[in-house]
Amino acid sequence: MKTAITEMFGIKHPIIQGGMHYVGFAEMAAAVSNAGGLGIITGLTQGTPEKLANEIARCKDMTDKPFGVNLTFLPAVNAPDYPGLVRTIIEGGVKIVETAGNNPAQVLPFFKDAGVKVIHKCTSVRHSLKAQSIGCDAVSVDGFECGGHPGEDDIPNMILLPRAADELEIPFVASGGMADGRSLVASLAMGADGMNMGTRFIATKEAPVHENVKAAIVAASELDTRLVMRPLRNTERVMTNDAVEELLKIEQEKGADLKFEDIIEQVAGVYPRIMTEGDMDAGAWSCGMVAGLINDIPTCQELIDNIMSEAEAIITQRLAGFQAG
Numbered sequence: 115m116k117t118a119i120t121e122m123f124g125i126k127h128p129i130i131q132g133g134m135h136y137v138g139f140a141e142m143a144a145a146v147s148n149a150g151g152l153g154i155i156t157g158l159t160q161g162t163p164e165k166l167a168n169e170i171a172r173c174k175d176m177t178d179k180p181f182g183v184n185l186t187f188l189p190a191v192n193a194p195d196y197p198g199l200v201r202t203i204i205e206g207g208v209k210i211v212e213t214a215g216n217n218p219a220q221v222l223p224f225f226k227d228a229g230v231k232v233i234h235k236c237t238s239v240r241h242s243l244k245a246q247s248i249g250c251d252a253v254s255v256d257g258f259e260c261g262g263h264p265g266e267d268d269i270p271n272m273i274l275l276p277r278a279a280d281e282l283e284i285p286f287v288a289s290g291g292m293a294d295g296r297s298l299v300a301s302l303a304m305g306a307d308g309m310n311m312g313t314r315f316i317a318t319k320e321a322p323v324h325e326n327v328k329a330a331i332v333a334a335s336e337l338d339t340r341l342v343m344r345p346l347r348n349t350e351r352v353m354t355n356d357a358v359e360e361l362l363k364i365e366q367e368k369g370a371d372l373k374f375e376d377i378i379e380q381v382a383g384v385y386p387r388i389m390t391e392g393d394m395d396a397g398a399w400s401c402g403m404v405a406g407l408i409n410d411i412p413t414c415q416e417l418i419d420n421i422m423s424e425a426e427a428i429i430t431q432r433l434a435g436f437q438a439g
């Protein structure tokens with residue numbers, strides 16, 4: 115399939131694996147890229163320029179296909195060495211960066227000069243237009259369904275994607291709730307040039323996470339995610355578990371007085387315990403409603419091949435069939 119996104123990134127299929135904390139290691143990115151999609155290493159999981167350089171080198175050992183690095187800009191007490199991470203990406207020869215969180219204007223000139231394409235993840239039309247105006251090459255439009263941070267507007271993709279299509283001139287991919295060939299065709303129909311998936315890629319053979327995480331996603335239904343940290347205007351969609359129910363109880367008790375320190379035990383530094391050790395009640399971890407559509411643990415190649423053949427069948431048979439009638 116050929117779209118503005120496959121052309122821009124030099125990939126076979128218009129499918130991107132979004133950056134994911136403690137999931138987007140070299141093994142994940144390489145498996146997606148080898149299967150014809152775009153794999154993405156999560157920069158902040160590595161944390162330092164030295165470790166990121168090592169991860170980029172490991173990924174290059176595992177694939178000769180294009181892959182990207184995610185740079186998430188978060189309000190942090192001890193800010194990561196962003197200039198160092200940007201330099202490492204450029205010196206590592208990576209040609210695609212997914213930015214997320216705050217406006218990436220400060221880092222864009224460095225990437226532009228180095229010929230690096232930037233796709234910025236946005237949860238609203240106004241942020242997407244801002245990304246376009248500052249010179250981003252593409253956007254990833256993340257609807258309310260998404261795992262991770264859906265923003266504060268709560269607009270689902272059925273509305274958000276056509277709204278983005280009406281306003282944007284640069285290409286965009288649909289993100290949040292995407293799982294299969296139906297998702298891809300629907301995304302294309304609503305004006306996107308491809309799709310981005312997070313949760314779906316965690317339940318794959320190559321995802322470098324504990325088997326308990328994959329099993330939890332397969333077992334979950336679309337009813338099993340919760341929104342946390344809304345009172346802090348840092349809303350995150352997570353899989354429900356004991357820690358999340360406790361967190362929600364604290365949020366309810368504290369009301370408008372809630373401070374980050376009140377929930378630190380449930381959210382800070384919990385990812386290694388969950389993703390690496392498989393301690394599924396250790397804290398809040400991002401997961402999309404799309405868990406309800408995930409029932410298997412294929413290889414990335416099987417997943418992407420199935421998506422593409424299902425999409426093709428929908429376009430050439432189901433949709434074409436309506437036209438004939």
Ligand SMILES: Cc1cc2nc3c(=O)[nH]c(=O)nc-3n(C[C@H](O)[C@H](O)[C@H](O)COP(=O)(O)O)c2cc1C
Nearest residue numbers: 132133134135214260261262290291312313400402
């Ligand atoms: C476990 C997990 C961790 C994530 N970590 C990040 C991150 O560090 N940076 C980021 O930009 N997005 C992160 N995301 C969001 C994904 O890149 C993607 O936008 C989102 O998962 C899409 O929604 P979906 O899960 O419904 O496919 C994360 C998502 C998950 C599920």
